[in-house]
Amino acid sequence: xxxxxxxxxxxxxxxxxxxxxxxxxxxxxxxxxxxxxxxxxxxxxxxxxxxxxxxxxxxxxxxxxxxxxxxxxxxxxxxxxxxxxxxxxxxxxxxxxxxxxxxxxxxxxxxxxxxxxxxxxxxxxxxxxxxxxxxxxxxxxxxxxxxxxxxxxxxxxxxxxxxxxxxxxxxxxxxxxxxxxxxxxxxxxxxxxxxxxxxxxxxxxxxxxxxxxxxxxxxxxxxxxxxxxxxxxxxxxxxxxxxxxxxxxxxxxxxxxxxxxxxxxxxxxxxxxxxxxxxxxxxxxxxxxxxxxxxxxxxxxxxxxxxxxxxxxxxxxxx
Amino acid sequence: xxxxxxxxxxxxxxxxxxxxxxxxxxxxxxxxxxxxxxxxxxxxxxxxxxxxxxxxxxxxxxxxxxxxxxxxxxxxxxxxxxxxxxxxxxxxxxxxxxxxxxxxxxxxxxxxxxxxxxxxxxxxxxxxxxxxxxxxxxxxxxxxxxxxxxxxxxxxxxxxxxxxxxxxxxxxxxxxxxxxxxxxxxxxxxxxxxxxxxxxxxxxxxxxxxxxxxxxxxxxxxxxxxxxxxxxxxxxxxxxxxxxxxxxxxxxxxxxxxxxxxxxxxxxxxxxxxxxxxxxxxxxxxxxxxxxxxxxxxxxxxxxxxxxxxxxxxxxxxxxxxxxxxxxxxxxxxxxxxxxxxxxxxxxxxxxxxxxxxxxxxxxxxxxxxxxxxxxxxxxxxxxxxxxxxxxxxxxxxxxxxxxxxxxxxxxxxxxxxxxxxxxx
Numbered sequence: 095x096x097x098x099x100x101x102x103x104x105x106x107x108x109x110x111x112x113x114x115x116x117x118x119x120x121x122x123x124x125x126x127x128x129x130x131x132x133x134x135x136x137x138x139x140x141x142x143x144x145x146x147x148x149x150x151x152x153x154x155x156x157x158x159x160x161x162x163x164x165x166x167x168x169x170x171x172x173x174x175x176x177x178x179x180x181x182x183x184x185x186x187x188x189x190x191x192x193x194x195x196x197x198x199x200x201x202x203x204x205x206x207x208x209x210x211x212x213x214x215x216x217x218x219x220x221x222x223x224x225x226x227x228x229x230x231x232x233x234x235x236x237x238x239x240x241x242x243x244x245x246x247x248x249x250x251x252x253x254x255x256x257x258x259x260x261x262x263x264x265x266x267x268x269x270x271x272x273x274x275x276x277x278x279x280x281x282x283x284x285x286x287x288x289x290x291x292x293x294x295x296x297x298x299x300x301x302x303x304x305x306x307x308x309x310x311x312x313x314x315x316x317x318x319x320x321x322x323x324x325x326x327x328x329x330x331x332x333x334x335x336x337x338x339x340x341x342x343x344x345x346x347x348x349x350x351x352x353x354x355x356x357x358x359x360x361x362x363x364x365x366x367x368x369x370x371x372x373x374x375x376x377x378x379x380x381x382x383x384x385x386x387x388x389x390x391x392x393x394x395x396x397x398x399x400x401x402x403x404x405x406x407x408x409x410x411x412x413x
Numbered sequence: 414x415x416x417x418x419x420x421x422x423x424x425x426x427x428x429x430x431x432x433x434x435x436x437x438x439x440x441x442x443x444x445x446x447x448x449x450x451x452x453x454x455x456x457x458x459x460x461x462x463x464x465x466x467x468x469x470x471x472x473x474x475x476x477x478x479x480x481x482x483x484x485x486x487x488x489x490x491x492x493x494x495x496x497x498x499x500x501x502x503x504x505x506x507x508x509x510x511x512x513x514x515x516x517x518x519x520x521x522x523x524x525x526x527x528x529x530x531x532x533x534x535x536x537x538x539x540x541x542x543x544x545x546x547x548x549x550x551x552x553x554x555x556x557x558x559x560x561x562x563x564x565x566x567x568x569x570x571x572x573x574x575x576x577x578x579x580x581x582x583x584x585x586x587x588x589x590x591x592x593x594x595x596x597x598x599x600x601x602x603x604x605x606x607x608x609x610x611x612x613x614x615x616x617x618x619x620x621x622x623x624x625x626x627x628x629x630x631x632x633x634x635x636x637x638x639x640x641x642x643x644x645x646x647x648x649x650x651x652x653x654x655x656x657x658x659x660x661x662x663x664x665x666x667x668x669x670x671x672x673x674x675x676x677x678x679x680x681x682x683x684x685x686x687x688x689x690x691x692x693x694x695x696x697x698x699x700x701x702x703x704x705x706x707x708x709x710x711x712x713x714x715x716x717x718x719x720x721x722x723x724x725x726x727x728x729x730x731x732x733x734x735x736x737x738x739x740x741x742x743x744x745x746x747x748x749x750x751x752x753x754x755x756x757x758x759x760x761x762x763x764x765x766x767x768x769x770x771x772x773x774x775x776x777x778x779x780x781x782x783x784x785x786x787x788x789x790x791x792x793x794x795x796x797x798x799x800x801x802x803x804x805x806x807x808x809x810x811x812x813x814x815x816x817x818x819x820x821x822x823x824x825x826x827x828x829x830x831x832x833x834x835x836x837x838x
Contacts (some may be wrong), residue, residue, distance in 0.1 A: 106612075183725050183728035183729055184728060184729055184730055185728040186728070203730065205730030205731065205732045205733060206613060206614035206615050206684070206730070206731065206732065207613065207614070207615070207683070207684030207730060207731045208684075208730040208731075210683050210684055211684055211730065211731075225614070226614050226730075226732070227614030227615075227616075228613060228614030229614070260611075263614060266612065266614065289611035290606035290607055290608075290610065290611055290617055290619070291606065291607040291608035291609075291610070291611050292611065294607075294608040295608065295611075295612075
């Protein structure tokens, strides 16, 4: 097995072989999850804390379910109950949590890098469930698994990522992962929603959606936050839908068998046409949710194995 | 009291040269340079060929008095300065409350004189409460000893207010220090926009924000004729504008912080908040361009931009953490990086750290000449050490050089002919 990482903080530190290992294991968990008795004891006796500084129903539920199916004791903490609101520093929060001896810490935070900072101060495995505009590694991994199962491979594909690239951690993680696996990545969106220095990312940048979709195997749509539609980044919702919303007409420029993805939750009629999102021949949006649980099970399983090995080595005095 | 410093490597920034020699300090002044033997009653210090330079005059150090004494006091800042070869601190007015009236200025002047082993001079705010609306009593504050006027990082947005401040200051010959950062474009930014900031997901600001604000200030300087100093020029794109302003005869000088000369944006690495500065660290191309501009004399002054922050304010996510780094004590060793890299020689460095800032503020120090104040630093430019932040004299330990290999160590510091730092010889 090739998976050495202690934490899953982002896609950036992962080796392509580690990604493949994780996806292979996730495939087996997809099978497990489709059975009636979906239980494994990979994490039996271990404690998993889900710490969400930023609200999320879907991701938190996915992590919770993944942990429970692997037999972990799962606890959810949300920011409104946490002492961060009382002025405690991030590091204090980390130290306090650490004293409770969790084994897996799943963290979502509104600030880029906050999960990395937390990980430095704790003795358990940390999973990044999304930090600011930085990374969302499990989303990129579940997208990768979805693509691999739909297309039969995860290399030499043309993937178009469309929408609010600048503010999207999903876009960053996907961009890095797809690059590592040797795919051709195109970024499509209005220039105000493109990050600075995007030309140096090693991908193609388009502001015309039809040109960008030409010959794409995968069309990945991003959610556009409501607060960015008020004239600050784009003139209006309807102009955005007209130019960058995915509908059948624009999708016709992609390959005939191109799949449509969306990390959810969708704004129907803003970035994607509702009928298209529900078209089971093109849209794999429901599969993405299913793969999410399996990928998170695989990630936690692998990190738990490394954690046990690490602690074992420490106990044997090898450090 | 007379001190005879013998066998020194004399760094003379005025002449732009170094030579071997002896120096006699008497009555707080440099009495003689090059004398062959010690006067009868003198205390003799053998410098053993180590470098002796005029002490650093540091424009723009923040001290936590009044308001934030837990971060830095005049005492701790003075000790840090002495340990770093800084003999004159020119303190910033961005305190709580801001130093914006003669009474507060008199209070801090008295406190500083009681507590600090090195000289401390004060700048005053340019507008009341640094709010950018009403000008301070520039005349009274000058009479009370303010050497310059600045709102530091709170850029005066209203150009009418700023132009009036400048016009009024000009009539008094007062120096205004600007912070060239366009407040609109740089709002919310914690990094320089580019690939690094984008991959890290940090809000970035274009280097153009510096150029825009500098251009605006130059137009107002041309209009008012005021003496103007830009506290930090950190981007390649601002340099042609600076060059043009000087060529057109505007009374303009520019500074740069020691950190922007020795670090770049990649040093932030994995969101290390001790590297969060105002303005943010720049690209390597910008750093190199700024070092060249400094060596050529286009940029005049190196400052520490010493900004003490407590541990709590740095233990936060990068975007929310406080900006700034302490540097009084590390400025000289860090500057030696430029010397060892071959970018600048020692007289050039001390021109930028001692002579130019003193001249700009109209102070008599910063020179290695007979009749100048005996403010000197004795240092070994080659001595290596690994920096331990907990050994710094500052109350706050937020240095980006923690654990860094440094070369260049201060051995002794003299202020007014008295040794304020270093082992007794």
